[in-house]
Amino acid sequence: MAIFNIQKREIECKIVYYGPGRCGKTTNLEYIFKAFKKQVTGEMVSVDTEGDSTLFFDFLPLGLGKIKGCDVRVQIFTVPGQQKYSSTRKLVLKGVDGVVFVADSLEVRREKNMLSLKDLQQNLKDYGLSISRIPLVMQYNKRDLASEGLPIMSIEKMERDLNRQLKVPSFQASAIKGTGVGNTLQECLKMTLISLQRELKWSQ
Amino acid sequence: MSIKDKVKMLLKEAELYKGQRLLKESKNKYLEAISLIKTNELIPNKESLITAINKKIDFLNNGIVRWEQSASTPEVSPKVQDLIQKLFTSEDIKDNDAVKALKSAITLAKFGQYKRAINEFNNLVSIDHVSVAAAKNSIKCIVENATIEDAVAQYHQWVNKKTLKSDRIMVIRKYLQDIIDKTGSIISIDAPNSSEQKNVAPMYEMDEQDEDIIDITSIGIRFNHGPKKGEHIELDVSFQAGNVLSLIVSSSDKLLIESLKIGVRLDDMDFYSPIAIFKGSGVVESNTRIETGPKRGDYSLDIKIHSI
Ligand SMILES: Nc1nc2c(ncn2[C@@H]2O[C@H](COP(=O)(O)OP(=O)(O)OP(=O)(O)O)[C@@H](O)[C@H]2O)c(=O)[nH]1
Ligand SMILES: [Mg+2]
Numbered sequence: 001m002a003i004f005n006i007q008k009r010e011i012e013c014k015i016v017y018y019g020p021g022r023c024g025k026t027t028n029l030e031y032i033f034k035a036f037k038k039q040v041t042g043e044m045v046s047v048d049t050e051g052d053s054t055l056f057f058d059f060l061p062l063g064l065g066k067i068k069g070c071d072v073r074v075q076i077f078t079v080p081g082q083q084k085y086s087s088t089r090k091l092v093l094k095g096v097d098g099v100v101f102v103a104d105s106l107e108v109r110r111e112k113n114m115l116s117l118k119d120l121q122q123n124l125k126d127y128g129l130s131i132s133r134i135p136l137v138m139q140y141n142k143r144d145l146a147s148e149g150l151p152i153m154s155i156e157k158m159e160r161d162l163n164r165q166l167k168v169p170s171f172q173a174s175a176i177k178g179t180g181v182g183n184t185l186q187e188c189l190k191m192t193l194i195s196l197q198r199e200l201k202w203s204q
Numbered sequence: 205m206s207i208k209d210k211v212k213m214l215l216k217e218a219e220l221y222k223g224q225r226l227l228k229e230s231k232n233k234y235l236e237a238i239s240l241i242k243t244n245e246l247i248p249n250k251e252s253l254i255t256a257i258n259k260k261i262d263f264l265n266n267g268i269v270r271w272e273q274s275a276s277t278p279e280v281s282p283k284v285q286d287l288i289q290k291l292f293t294s295e296d297i298k299d300n301d302a303v304k305a306l307k308s309a310i311t312l313a314k315f316g317q318y319k320r321a322i323n324e325f326n327n328l329v330s331i332d333h334v335s336v337a338a339a340k341n342s343i344k345c346i347v348e349n350a351t352i353e354d355a356v357a358q359y360h361q362w363v364n365k366k367t368l369k370s371d372r373i374m375v376i377r378k379y380l381q382d383i384i385d386k387t388g389s390i391i392s393i394d395a396p397n398s399s400e401q402k403n404v405a406p407m408y409e410m411d412e413q414d415e416d417i418i419d420i421t422s423i424g425i426r427f428n429h430g431p432k433k434g435e436h437i438e439l440d441v442s443f444q445a446g447n448v449l450s451l452i453v454s455s456s457d458k459l460l461i462e463s464l465k466i467g468v469r470l471d472d473m474d475f476y477s478p479i480a481i482f483k484g485s486g487v488v489e490s491n492t493r494i495e496t497g498p499k500r501g502d503y504s505l506d507i508k509i510h511s512i
Binding site for chain 1: 232272287314440478
């Protein structure tokens with residue numbers, strides 16, 4: 001839930017990167033940390049396991065400066081995608097204002113993508129939020145792996161699997177190279193801020 | 205593509221999945237490669253090739269087992285714990301220091317950081333207006349992290365040191381006894397002192413400070429009378445404010461709406477939270493038809509948690 005301080009004209013909102021285990025959420029955040037130095041206002045913190053999977057979350061604070069006379073700060077989190085961390089995943093999602101759903105383009109991860117989207121829908125619902133109303137952006141990650149000879153899904157197929165009903169903006173990406181990472185984040189921020197402006201009736 | 209090339213490709217794929225740390229996917233590709241090799245006579249050095257691949261599979265299996273056996277909420281460093289408290293504790297300007305500390309400790313418990321959470325709860329047990337909540341949470345964490353016997357020992361320590369007022373300690377005793385009973389164990393805990401029991405209300409009503417303790421995500425109701433007698437239904441909580449839970453009931457479920465008239469007492473309820481299920485009771489506070497928006501026609505119900 002965004003924190004809005006009318007006196008100080010400050011707003012703090014929360015963006016969460018969601019998606020199945022190993023789909024590249026942490027890699028997205030690492031790239032943002034490196035590439036958006038000007039907006040990054042603190043260290044990136046990763047609480048992960050020995051095997052590099054996210055254990056609790058990654059956290060990165062951003063400052064977007066003044067928007068419509070308001071100082072906008074963003075907390076970006078990634079959830080642990082692996083099945084066994086379902087309870088922490090839900091805790092990290094709490095109070096979310098906007099979501100980036102990172103899907104893995106690898107054919108072998110098709111079902112995991114769909115299960116994770118369903119899990120997102122359920123967890124949002126448990127918090128009284130609706131997946132069809134929350135600011136949400138899709139990212140089809142690991143597109144680069146096609147050139148390595150690994151079977152990846154076509155965009156059409158991924159759209160059909162994941163975005164047929166939601167019809168949210170979607171982006172192709174290769175988080176490891178940084179392609180598409182910025183676009184994904186910017187669209188999610190834009191949608192989140194528009195939604196907050198409407199909700200909080202904040203303007204000049 | 206020749207068989208040899210196919211095998212090569214499978215092995216390369218397996219390597220790439222391993223590089224992504226997709227261990228199961230990698231293992232599957234190695235297994236596919238082995239079955240392909242087995243069915244083909246033309247591959248030279250079949251046996252040694254299979255042995256080499258099996259070694260790789262063993263390595264993956266080790267990784268998979270280690271991963272599956274690792275704890276899902278291990279203890280993390282104090283620095284990370286501090287950050288968890290800072291990032292995940294919801295603040296309210298009305299909260300005083302003790303309530304803030306209680307909320308912070310609850311955050312730690314939710315992330316499975318039981319040892320420190322127990323310490324923090326125990327430090328709050330002597331502070332009157334948070335004592336019950338702190339003691340209950342401490343007990344809950346000790347049971348999660350250690351044994352029921354440890355929880356009983358903690359309880360006795362509070363009794364001996366008179367850390368809690370007598371009416372409060374009775375509440376904790378009941379709470380602990382309920383946990384013990386649920387496990388089917390026969391441990392029974394002594395009442396502190398019979399003369400002190402007289403003033404104790406038989407049913408524990410939730411205090412103000414308990415409000416933020418648990419997030420209830422859904423509830424189960426077992427009806428013992430009324431039109432739904434004998435049925436058990438589950439409903440999602442759409443909103444929670446303190447100990448009042450709001451839910452939406454579809455207009456099509458007329459009997460259920462009937463059964464949940466204002467004032468109805470629900471004696472047999474399950475409260476599902478992200479960390480545990482609690483048994484308790486509740487009272488229907490309001491039952492109104494929604495007049496606008498997409499849920500028009502459905503009913504919005506408020507159920508107040510009576511005891512938990
Ligand atoms: N080739 C390629 N590899 C990627 C890409 N994105 C992530 N990876 C790799 O995929 C693996 C998993 O990436 P992470 O960023 O840790 O995935 P995650 O979604 O945070 O995973 P969890 O924390 O377990 O939920 C790592 O080995 C990354 O290097 C990508 O775009 N291309
Ligand atoms: Mg991660």
